[in-house]
Amino acid sequence: MVDDLMWLAAEHLGEDVERLERDSTTIGRGRAAAGLIAGGLEPGEVGAAVARTGARIVHAHNLLPGLGWRALAAGRAAGARVVLHLHNYRLVCAVGTCVDPGGADCTRCHGRDTLPGVRLGCRGSAAEAVAYGAALALWQRRTVAQADVIVVPSTAARDRLAGLGAPAAVRGAVVLGHVVRRHAERSSAAAGTGAVVVSRLAPEKGVEVAIDACRAAGLPLTICGDGPMRPELEARAAGGDVTFTGRIGDEELARVRAHARVALVPSRAAETFGLAALEAMAAGLPVAASRAGALAELEGDVELVAPGDVSGLADAARRLAADPGAGARALAAAGRRAAPEVVAPRLAEVYAAAGRGRAG
Known part of the structure; x- marks a missing residue:
């Protein structure tokens, strides 16, 4: 920052x-x-x-x-x-x-x-x-x-x-x-597959909620980031369609987002801003996030659910994945907020x- x-x-x-x-x-x-x-x-x-x-x-x-x-x-x-x-x-x-x-x-x-x-x-x-x-x-x-x-x-x-x-x-x-420095020229989310989470793998980030929600929604999930909960999260995801990339650079992260359909920000903490959500939107990805801290201020531009609500996050992810215009709307919102x-x-x-x- x-x-x-x-x-x-x-x-x-x-x-x-x-x-x-x-x-x-x-x-x-x-x-x-x-x-x-x-x-x-x-x-x-x-x-x-x-x-x-x-x-x-x-x-x-x-x-x-x-x-x-x-x-x-x-x-x-x-x-x-x-x-x-x-x-x-x-x-x-x-x-x-x-x-x-x-x-x-x-x-x-x-x-x-x-x-x-x-x-x-x-x-x-x-x-x-x-x-x-x-x-x-x-x-x-x-x-x-x-x-x-x-x-x-x-x-x-x-x-x-x-x-x-x-x-x-x-x-x-x-x-x-x-x-947010980088904004995509257009959204490719409608042609993407699966969900992506970009986060430190720590308890307050709620990544386990995303794993369970994507399993319920039938969406493959890519998790980018590292942290103390990685072994526990990998065990939780065993048998599911979940890929852990570890911590990756900006260019590789841009490629991951370009091939995704939706981004999830399942934080349990009172976030001070929610940069992961805005960066995903700027990449043309629609976002489903927890109504926690500053993430709630994205009301109207992201789908918000209660922190820890697996079924709510699954439903929100499904709706966004089925909406061909959601990525373009997210990209426009990122421009209004963070260009x-x-x-x-x-x-x-x-x-x-x-x-x-x-x-x-």
Whole structure:
């Protein structure tokens, strides 16, 4: 998503864009923990980058564990405005998804009370859970206070963050949907066969619902993605017409979608956007999805069913597969919602608002 936003700002807004990135997998567990508790590591690097480039905007994503609020403060001190882009729920939720270790929707943590996540061990190890819980409680308000504009990908994400007790400024966040770069020239879904799911294979994604629904609907299913549930899902799919591709590149994924008839997004979680649905629509595939989180905002352009509803998803998949015009309608809807020429002016307004000064 950061790559796509950089591309959009450069190609459609004519901006000079530079990335400054910290990879948590390379800084080590000790330094990651130190960054969490301290509110960021080496914030001067951000200030120096602003001074060197003359950047007027610091557009921040996924700050933990290496950057933190201090990186935003350093950017402001160097003369830049700050756009804080909240792609997930990590202001309050240590894992960012509002999903507990068992895969269920979870809103136990609230505001600065992050102890439920520590008790549940949501980050895996006790030490990591404590570090994240403490950092969120310590720096949640300080992080938001650095932002001139706060951005969320959907109204559903903003509402959930408010319900989680995030700082009050989040309630005034600007909704900016994700851009989808590639849109098919025409839909080939009417000539396709079977269904496709593109997802991380984790409990909250509900992939087992798609397997059971396609078996009930008599549709072959291709599952693209990898994750901890793959062995369990492969066992569940045994004997059925289900293909697991693993994680594949963009070109191979485009080929899979070009030969499919319908896409399924069976998530059980409160998705903040539903990018898998929009990307499938942009490929010309009609979509059946769970009415969960931001996916519900696609009402009218996708078939929506209750999360976990196997028979409902099977019926929706059958209807879409039997409708020769469904793919063309999905492609047109993707253009209205996520085409570069639609999202670029909205991004430009976010930057203009940041330039005018602190929102609210």
